[in-house]
Amino acid sequence: METKITQLLDIEHPIIQGGMHYVGFAELAAAVSNAGGLGIITALTQGTPAKLEREIVKCKTLTNKPFGVNLTFLPSLDPPDYAGLVDVIIKQDVKVVETAGNNPQKWLPKLQENNIKVIHKCTSVRHALKAQEIGCDAVSVDGFECGGHPGEDDIPNFILLPRAADELTIPFVASGGMADGRSLVAALAFGAEGINLGTRFIATQEAPVHDNVKEALLAATELDTKLVMRPLRNTERVLSNAAAERLLEKEAALGENIKFQDIVPEVAGVYPKVMQEGQVDAGVWSCGMVAGLINDLPTVKGLIDKIMQQAELIIADRLSAAS
Numbered sequence: 413m414e415t416k417i418t419q420l421l422d423i424e425h426p427i428i429q430g431g432m433h434y435v436g437f438a439e440l441a442a443a444v445s446n447a448g449g450l451g452i453i454t455a456l457t458q459g460t461p462a463k464l465e466r467e468i469v470k471c472k473t474l475t476n477k478p479f480g481v482n483l484t485f486l487p488s489l490d491p492p493d494y495a496g497l498v499d500v501i502i503k504q505d506v507k508v509v510e511t512a513g514n515n516p517q518k519w520l521p522k523l524q525e526n527n528i529k530v531i532h533k534c535t536s537v538r539h540a541l542k543a544q545e546i547g548c549d550a551v552s553v554d555g556f557e558c559g560g561h562p563g564e565d566d567i568p569n570f571i572l573l574p575r576a577a578d579e580l581t582i583p584f585v586a587s588g589g590m591a592d593g594r595s596l597v598a599a600l601a602f603g604a605e606g607i608n609l610g611t612r613f614i615a616t617q618e619a620p621v622h623d624n625v626k627e628a629l630l631a632a633t634e635l636d637t638k639l640v641m642r643p644l645r646n647t648e649r650v651l652s653n654a655a656a657e658r659l660l661e662k663e664a665a666l667g668e669n670i671k672f673q674d675i676v677p678e679v680a681g682v683y684p685k686v687m688q689e690g691q692v693d694a695g696v697w698s699c700g701m702v703a704g705l706i707n708d709l710p711t712v713k714g715l716i717d718k719i720m721q722q723a724e725l726i727i728a729d730r731l732s733a734a735s
């Protein structure tokens with residue numbers, strides 16, 4: 413299937429694995445790229461330029477296909493060495509950068525002068541238009557159902573994607589709630605050029621996370637996520653667990669006065685404990701409503717092949733029969 417995204421990124425299938433903290437390591441990124449999609453290493457999980465470089469080099473030993481790096485720009489008192497991370501991405505000839513969080517404008521000229529395509533992840537049409545205006549090559553439009561940070565507008569993809577299609581001239585991929593061939597065909601129908609998946613890729617054989625995390629996703633339904641940190645205007649969709657309940661109780665009790673310090677036990681340093689040690693109740697961790705559509709643990713290639721086969725079947729049979 414050829415779309416503007418497969419052409420832009422030089423990939424076979426219009427399927428991207430979004431950056432995921434403590435999930436987006438070389439093993440997963442390479443598996444996705446080897447299967448014809450675009451795998452993405454998450455830079456902030458590595459933390460330092462030297463560690464990111466090691467992970468990129470490792471990924472290159474596992475695949476000779478294009479892969480990307482996610483750079484998430486967060487407000488921080490002690491920000492990571494973004495300039496150093498960008499230098500390593502350029503030095504290692506990475507082809508694609510997925511940016512997220514704050515405006516990536518500062519880094520665009522340097523990345524693009526070095527032939528790196530930049531996809532910015534946005535949760536609203538106005539941010540997508542801003543990304544287009546500053547010169548991003550594409551955007552990833554993340555609906556309210558997504559795992560991670562859906563923003564504060566709460567617009568689900570049935571509205572957000574056609575709104576994006578009406579406004580944007582650069583290509584975009586649909587993100588949030590994407591699970592299978594039905595998701596891909598629907599995304600194409602809405603005007604997207606492909607799909608970006610997060611949570612679905614965690615429940616795969618190659619995802620380098622503890623089996624407890626995969627089991628938790630298999631057990632979860634679409635009812636099993638919670639929105640936390642809304643009073644801090646840093647809303648995150650996470651899997652329902654004891655830590656999420658505790659955090660929500662604190663939010664209810666403290667109201668507008670809540671501070672980051674109040675929720676440190678639920679949010680700080682959680683990801684290695686959850687993803688690597690399998691302590692799924694150690695704190696809150698991102699998970700999309702798409703968990704309700706996850707019932708198996710395929711290989712990455714099995715998942716991507718099935719998405720493509722199902723999409724092609726829907727287009728050839730169901731849609732052509734309706735026309």
Ligand SMILES: Cc1cc2nc3c(=O)[nH]c(=O)nc-3n(C[C@H](O)[C@H](O)[C@H](O)COP(=O)(O)O)c2cc1C
Nearest residue numbers: 430431432433512558559560588589610611698700
């Ligand atoms: C466990 C987890 C960690 C994530 N970490 C990041 C991250 O560090 N940076 C980022 O830009 N997006 C992150 N995301 C968001 C994903 O890249 C993607 O946009 C989102 O998962 C799409 O929604 P879906 O889970 O419904 O597929 C994360 C998502 C999950 C589930």
